Amino acid sequence: MRTELTVNGATHVVEVEPRTTLLDCLRDNLRLTGAHAGCEHGVCGACTVLFDGVAVRSCLIFAVQADGVPITTIEGIAPGPGELSLIQDAFCETHGMQCGYCTPAMILTAHALLANNPSPTREEIVNAISGNICRCTGYAQIVEAIALAAERMRGANRPAEAT
Amino acid sequence: MKAAPFEYSRPANIDEACALLAADDGARVIAGGQTLVPMMAMRLARPSRLVDIGRIGALSYIRDDGDGIAIGATTRQQSVERSGLIAERLPLLAKMMPWIGHTATRARGTVGGSLANADPAAELELAAITLDATLTYRLAGKSVDTPASEFFLGAMTTALPAGACLAAVRFPAWPEHRIGTGFHEVSARRSDFAFASAAAQVAVDEDGTCRRIAVGVGAVTESPLRLLEVERQLTGTRLEDSKVRDVVRGALADIETMSDLHATADYRRRVAAKLAMRAILDAGAECKAKSHAH
Numbered sequence: 099m100r101t102e103l104t105v106n107g108a109t110h111v112v113e114v115e116p117r118t119t120l121l122d123c124l125r126d127n128l129r130l131t132g133a134h135a136g137c138e139h140g141v142c143g144a145c146t147v148l149f150d151g152v153a154v155r156s157c158l159i160f161a162v163q164a165d166g167v168p169i170t171t172i173e174g175i176a177p178g179p180g181e182l183s184l185i186q187d188a189f190c191e192t193h194g195m196q197c198g199y200c201t202p203a204m205i206l207t208a209h210a211l212l213a214n215n216p217s218p219t220r221e222e223i224v225n226a227i228s229g230n231i232c233r234c235t236g237y238a239q240i241v242e243a244i245a246l247a248a249e250r251m252r253g254a255n256r257p258a259e260a261t
Numbered sequence: 262m263k264a265a266p267f268e269y270s271r272p273a274n275i276d277e278a279c280a281l282l283a284a285d286d287g288a289r290v291i292a293g294g295q296t297l298v299p300m301m302a303m304r305l306a307r308p309s310r311l312v313d314i315g316r317i318g319a320l321s322y323i324r325d326d327g328d329g330i331a332i333g334a335t336t337r338q339q340s341v342e343r344s345g346l347i348a349e350r351l352p353l354l355a356k357m358m359p360w361i362g363h364t365a366t367r368a369r370g371t372v373g374g375s376l377a378n379a380d381p382a383a384e385l386e387l388a389a390i391t392l393d394a395t396l397t398y399r400l401a402g403k404s405v406d407t408p409a410s411e412f413f414l415g416a417m418t419t420a421l422p423a424g425a426c427l428a429a430v431r432f433p434a435w436p437e438h439r440i441g442t443g444f445h446e447v448s449a450r451r452s453d454f455a456f457a458s459a460a461a462q463v464a465v466d467e468d469g470t471c472r473r474i475a476v477g478v479g480a481v482t483e484s485p486l487r488l489l490e491v492e493r494q495l496t497g498t499r500l501e502d503s504k505v506r507d508v509v510r511g512a513l514a515d516i517e518t519m520s521d522l523h524a525t526a527d528y529r530r531r532v533a534a535k536l537a538m539r540a541i542l543d544a545g546a547e548c549k550a551k552s553h554a555h
Contacts, residue, residue, distance in 0.1 A: 099269060116269035116311065119298075138262035139299040143365060152339070152368040157262075158298040159369070162269050163291075163313060207365070228451045229363025 101165045105130065106174025114161045121145040123161035124171060132172035132202045136231070143230035146203035147171050153210035172202035175209065184254070185209055185247040194243030196234030203230050208244045216252055220245065264301035268310040274317060275399045275426055281312045283401070283424035288312055290426055292335045295362065295370040296378050312426075315371070320428060325350060331431040334373025338362070338385075341372060350434040353392060353442040353462040353475075357384045360444070363452050373427040381416045381519065382454040382480035384446075389413075390485045391460045391477030394432045400425040413484040437464035437473060441547030443540030446479070447532055449523065455480040456524040459536035463500065463544040469552070471500050471545070476509075478537055481518045481529040488512050488537065500545040502538075509537045 103110045105128060112127045121138070124130045124147070136144030138157045145156040148170035175183045182190065185208050195201040204227060211218060211226040218226070223244045224237075232240060272278040282288050287309030291297055294315075300306035314320060320335040323344050330350050332341060341347050342358035361367055361375070361384050375385040376396060389396070389409040396412045398405055398421055405425075412420050421427060446458035458479040464472050474492045479485040494508045513534045520526040 115266060117264040117266050117301075119263075122263075139302040140295065140366065141299075143363075146365060149368075153365045154369050155365050157302070158294055158366075160264075160269070160294075160298070160311075163294070163315065210364075225359075225451070226364055229365045 099162050101162050103128070103161065103164055103169065104166065105169045106171060112161065116160060116162050118161045119157050120147070120159040120161045120164045120169075121156035123164075124156060124169075127161075130171050130173050134199055134202065136199070141231070142200075143207070144200055144203050146206050146230065148206055148210060151210070151213065153207045170206070170209075172206060175205065183209075184250055185212070185244070188247035188250065189240070189243040192239045192243040192246055194235065194239045200230055200232040200234075204232065204240055208247060211244070212248055212251060216248060218244070218248060262302045264298070265304060265307045267301075267308050269313065270310060271313045271316065275314065275320060275428055276402055278312050278314050278317070278426045279399055279401065279424055281310065282426060285310050286423070290314055290374075290377070292374045293337065293366075293370040294374075295366045296374065296380070314426065320373070323347060325434075326431075328436070329431050329433045331429050332372050333429050334371060334376075334427045336372045338367040338370045338372060338375070339364075342367060351392070351432050352440060353444065353460055354388045354432060356442050356444045357388050357460060360384050360446060360452065360455075360458075372430060376412075376430055377419060377421060377427045379413050379415075379417050379419045379484070380454070381483055381485065382456075382458070383485075384455075384458065384479065386413060387458060387460050387477050387479035387485040389430060389432070390487050391475050392432050392462065393475070394430050396427060397429045397431070398422075398425045399428045404428065410487070415483040435462070435464055435473065439465050439548045439551055441465070441544035441549075441551065443543030443547070445536040445539050445543075447536065457481050457529050457532040457536055459533060459540040461537065461540035461544045463541065463548060465500075465545070465548040465552070467552070469499050469549065471495055471498055474541070474544075476537060476541060478513070478533045481533045482516060483519065486516065491537070491541075495541070500541060502542065505538050505541050509534050509541070513537070 134144040136142035140158045147156045289308035291311045292315045320333040322333040348355040394409045443461045446455040461476045463474045476488040518526040518529040
């Protein structure tokens with residue numbers, strides 16, 4: 099089926115079977131391998147992407163359902179080549195990752211959270227990432243990374259004279 | 262973990278969706294897909310055609326019709342969770358929404374999808390049964406209303422006929438001023454399927470007497486269970502701890518509860534009783550707190 103995908107601002111026309119998940123389409127057709135295949139049935143959260151700005155599981159959406167919907171993957175998060183987004187930077191700084199398998203999804207989940215709630219409590223951060231499984235870190239540094247990113251984003255939005 | 266092949270259609274309206282469903286016994290509706298797609302990935306479901314109603318704008322709304330709130334079938338769970346109207350008019354439902362799945366599944370999952378799926382542990386089904394909701398489906402060009410008490414027939418089984426498509430659910434809003442709500446559930450991990458859950462909404466008058474009460478327990482029987490006998494016995498009381506405890510225990514004593522690998526029948530009965538008591542007492546306490554605030 100002919101499907102038009104708008105990913106990270108670029109439009110791609112792909113020919114996919116209806117049963118192809120958005121995850122497989124991103125990885126296999128568009129070679130965007132930042133969305134990771136973990137459980138492939140909506141439990142682990144490793145395949146999280148932003149779908150019209152909200153964090154969703156790309157293994158639970160068929161590519162044909164994504165026709166025309168703006169999608170952001172981890173590849174589209176950095177402001178420019180060789181740069182990191184503020185949230186990515188915070189994950190590096192606090193060592194919010196070990197093997198890295200869950201990391202793109204954690205970062206996109208954090209983006210969706212902070213876009214909607216600039217000052218999340220620890221509880222709200224834990225809640226937001228409760229659908230993303232990490233088997234390495236024990237989550238502490240991930241929570242720390244998101245809190246740090248939130249603090250910096252709030253600072254960045256403050257008028258110059260107030261800082 | 263790849264779904265079997267299927268055909269895909271995206272009808273423009275609900276009657277077109279019904280026609281597609283009527284034409285093919287193996288066709289299934291997809292809206293959010295947060296339950297159906299995992300089932301398809303595991304090949305537990307092999308629909309021949311998916312009828313995608315997720316983009317039918319006319320099915321996505323939250324409307325106040327004066328004495329109740331109607332919610333369109335494809336309204337995303339997240340929209341209900343964030344709705345000021347729901348928080349104000351359906352406080353019990355508002356309290357239950359964050360317990361449904363995870364943020365990422367509520368972003369896609371729909372109200373109608375959860376109701377049509379009829380999982381015994383589903384919070385939305387418990388809310389519909391406890392609050393006496395009415396479900397409306399479309400079949401062959403006609404709309405049919407069914408009370409929640411007749412819609413849910415058992416685990417994963419509803420009264421939806423073949424070729425029908427759920428269109429909306431309507432929750433009556435209580436007119437009383439002093440309303441309190443309570444909700445509790447127990448699961449293995451945050452937002453996993455509940456082993457037992459309980460929801461309560463009460464309205465009290467000026468002197469703290471319970472004038473109206475609705476209580477239900479979920480995940481312990483094939484469909485969530487409204488505790489009508491508890492409601493009858495607690496109406497007119499002041500919801501004293503010991504009275505609530507005795508009435509709830511008595512009501513759950515003879516109910517045949519489900520048993521599985523995660524929770525035995527006895528465990529479910531005991532926990533459901535405890536959670537129902539807490540939900541009722543919380544609801545009562547919330548009423549009192551509101552009375553003081555006035």
